[in-house]
Amino acid sequence: MRTVAEPRRFPPSLTFDCRSTELGVIGGAFAKEYLEHGVRGEFDAVVSMTAPRTPIGNEENVGVARIAFVETTIAPKWAELTRLGATVRLEDMSGRVVASRLGARIESVAGTSEAISAVVSGAATPDGSGGTVSSITFDLDARYLNAELRAILPIPVIEIIDAGEMSTTGAVRARNATLRTYVVPGVEGVQVDFDGRLEFEGAALTAGLRIEDAIGSADIVFHKNATGLPDYQVDVIAYSARAMGLPLTNARVAIESTGEPRGLVVPMLFAESCGGVVSGRAAVYPAMDWAGPGERSYETSLIFSGLKLNEALDGFASARPDAKPRDPRKDTGARLEGQLTLGGLVGNEDSRRGSLSVQIAGGDVIAVPGAMRLVEAGNLQFPASEGIDYASVQAIFDGTEISVEGISLISKSVELLGFGTATWPELELDLRLRSKATRRIPLLSQLLETIRDEFVTIVVTGTAAAPNVSVESLPETRRVIGRVLGFGETASQRRLNDLSERASRQRRLNRKR
Numbered sequence: 001m002r003t004v005a006e007p008r009r010f011p012p013s014l015t016f017d018c019r020s021t022e023l024g025v026i027g028g029a030f031a032k033e034y035l036e037h038g039v040r041g042e043f044d045a046v047v048s049m050t051a052p053r054t055p056i057g058n059e060e061n062v063g064v065a066r067i068a069f070v071e072t073t074i075a076p077k078w079a080e081l082t083r084l085g086a087t088v089r090l091e092d093m094s095g096r097v098v099a100s101r102l103g104a105r106i107e108s109v110a111g112t113s114e115a116i117s118a119v120v121s122g123a124a125t126p127d128g129s130g131g132t133v134s135s136i137t138f139d140l141d142a143r144y145l146n147a148e149l150r151a152i153l154p155i156p157v158i159e160i161i162d163a164g165e166m167s168t169t170g171a172v173r174a175r176n177a178t179l180r181t182y183v184v185p186g187v188e189g190v191q192v193d194f195d196g197r198l199e200f201e202g203a204a205l206t207a208g209l210r211i212e213d214a215i216g217s218a219d220i221v222f223h224k225n226a227t228g229l230p231d232y233q234v235d236v237i238a239y240s241a242r243a244m245g246l247p248l249t250n251a252r253v254a255i256e257s258t259g260e261p262r263g264l265v266v267p268m269l270f271a272e273s274c275g276g277v278v279s280g281r282a283a284v285y286p287a288m289d290w291a292g293p294g295e296r297s298y299e300t301s302l303i304f305s306g307l308k309l310n311e312a313l314d315g316f317a318s319a320r321p322d323a324k325p326r327d328p329r330k331d332t333g334a335r336l337e338g339q340l341t342l343g344g345l346v347g348n349e350d351s352r353r354g355s356l357s358v359q360i361a362g363g364d365v366i367a368v369p370g371a372m373r374l375v376e377a378g379n380l381q382f383p384a385s386e387g388i389d390y391a392s393v394q395a396i397f398d399g400t401e402i403s404v405e406g407i408s409l410i411s412k413s414v415e416l417l418g419f420g421t422a423t424w425p426e427l428e429l430d431l432r433l434r435s436k437a438t439r440r441i442p443l444l445s446q447l448l449e450t451i452r453d454e455f456v457t458i459v460v461t462g463t464a465a466a467p468n469v470s471v472e473s474l475p476e477t478r479r480v481i482g483r484v485l486g487f488g489e490t491a492s493q494r495r496l497n498d499l500s501e502r503a504s505r506q507r508r509l510n511r512k513r
Contacts, residue, residue, distance in 0.1 A: 078090060154192075159232075189227055191224065220233075233255070247274065262286065407419065
């Protein structure tokens with residue numbers, strides 16, 4: 001015999017609270033992930049009851065056969081939960097939840113809020129030994145990664161988001177993502193598995209290097225035992241993004257767990273940028289005790305190859321906090337190659353340490369910002385357009401300061417050598433350079449041409465995008481007089497002389513190739 005209760009519509013003022021009876025009905029694993037956070041709302045319900053099994057012969061029913069079977073179907077109208085410090089209220093809900101002592105089914109339960117729309121399907125069933133297994137599939141759309149979205153995302157996704165300090169200013173979408181949980185009897189905690197794809201716009205993450213304005217997708221595979229640390233792998237494809245101001249396209253980033261809390265490693269990073277490529281690796285891991293509780297360290301190593309100098313300069317200039325829109329620089333054929341290594345504490349710019357080595361090949365010397373003024377100041381003539389034979393920069397990062405250990409820019413008519421400091425990301429400059437001309441100047445005597453290379457030291461201030469160039473006259477004359485009077489070389493003069501000797505050696509090597 002089967003008895004079906006008439007459908008009952010509860011008055012709008014009546015709410016349900018899943019912290020009590022529904023918690024056991026729906027199933028422990030699913031409840032620990034969501035329902036224990038106080039789901040409440042309005043619903044229609046249908047209760048179906050099946051009588052106990054008819055006894056066979058003279059034998060009395062025992063066990064399950066003595067119990068009537070009750071199945072409750074809940075059709076939610078609206079629901080609300082408070083989780084991770086945020087409250088989410090879903091309106092205009094559809095679908096249903098069917099629950100009994102044998103488990104529960106979630107049949108296309110859908111709802112929307114001002115910022116989120118979601119559809120959830122799945123089931124939770126006993127495993128026969130006192131545990132509970134659940135599998136939930138969901139689709140969701142959100143305007144951006146906000147507190148409401150975090151409140152409904154599975155914990156595995158949130159752990160990865162927090163490990164990479166991810167955020168978005170644009171849409172977030174998930175399609176056919178699956179969360180599986182398993183409660184083992186007598187064991188604290190829940191075994192969790194998750195796999196799915198998240199699509200994002202305007203995303204930012206810290207994976208050693210800060211990547212921003214990313215548009216793309218992330219395929220996530222996550223596993224966590226009831227008592228262990230998470231093990232996950234994330235494959236990110238970004239159709240466009242920015243790093244240190246450089247525009248990136250067709251970027252691929254692999255992110256893996258490290259077995260440490262809030263740690264991750266990026267064994268592979270590859271992207272196209274400015275007509276060339278950027279590749280590298282990175283890692284984030286708990287810092288040593290000296291850094292303070294909760295601090296994390298990072299390491300990043302990047303290699304640049306074949307980047308168009310004009311586009312790279314525009315990109316670096318755009319990273320300035322006060323950067324203003326400007327017309328793109330003209331491509332003169334100059335290409336950038338180099339290597340960057342950085343390390344420090346996540347979110348602490350003062351702790352940044354690293355090095356930069358950059359070479360420029362080909363192109364027009366005048367294309368480098370300020371080079372025209374540099375050459376005019378040091379060479380006493382207007383330079384003809386010519387290729388760069390050798391150009392390089394070596395620098396050391398120390399917090400927000402950059403110590404420029406050496407600058408060399410050599411063409412057929414001029415050799416510029418220098419050192420100084422800069423700031424990041426403002427790129428405020430304080431450089432000292434010496435100009436040595438290699439082209440004869442008509443109408444000047446042999447004596448003047450011999451000593452003209454030591455007439456000036458060039459001072460560069462301002463920014464990399466808009467440098468200010470001034471001249472310190474007759475430094476060599478003062479040096480000679482100083483020697484006569486018994487004064488030694490200054491540290492600045494010694495550095496410039498050392499750079500000159502190194503550049504001369506490099507030029508000789510280039511000629512032999």
